Amino acid sequence: MMLISDAFAQAASTTQNEAGWVALLPMVGILVLFYFLLIRPQAKRAKEHKQMVEALQRGDEVITNGGILGQILNVSESYVIIEIAPAIEITVLKSSVQTLLPKGTLRSIEPKGKSSKTKAAKADTSKTESAADTEESKDSDAEKK
The missing domain is CATH 1.20.5 (Single alpha-helices involved in coiled-coils or other helix-helix interfaces)
Incomplete structure (x- = not known):
């Protein structure tokens, strides 16, 4: 004796497949x-x-992944040589160059930092020179007496 018809069982299986999708x-x-x-x-x-x-080419101004700003001096297949300060060069992987800066960006940044250092150095030098002049005049006065 069969309670479930074949058609009813097939209908139930198709609704399960649709629910899965x-x-x-x-x-x-x-x-x-x-x-x-x-x-x-x-x-x-x-x-x-x-x-x-x-x-990348010679003369481009760049920022590396480490945050170092500089100007490219030489480009090889895998490396670039970057000048980060006068007479200070570093060699980095080409892929570590993060950003290409617009031309002249480094020049617009440098004078502000350099001028305060340069003025402080000149002031120290002039103070040292004036102290040396004062000592020399004291020595010459002592010799005269």
Whole structure:
């Protein structure tokens, strides 16, 4: 004696399959959201950085990943030589160059920092010279007596 008909059993199994696909829709939606909000923008930034690194040339002003500002003196296949101060050069990986600065940026930054140091150094030098002159005049006065 059979209580359940074959047609009824088949109908129940098709509703379960449809419910399984509907349960996967939120997961697919999350994957699409991650792609457009995270993966795609990151890939775009990586592509732009690669193009910028390949286009580096002598004289460009850059910032490294470590925050060091300088001007490129020489570019090789994997490395760049950057002048960070007069007569101070460092060699870094090309890929560690983070930002390409507009021309003249370093010149607009340097004078403010250098002028205060230079004025302080000149003031110290002039104080030392005036103290030395005073001592010399005292010595010559002592010799005269």
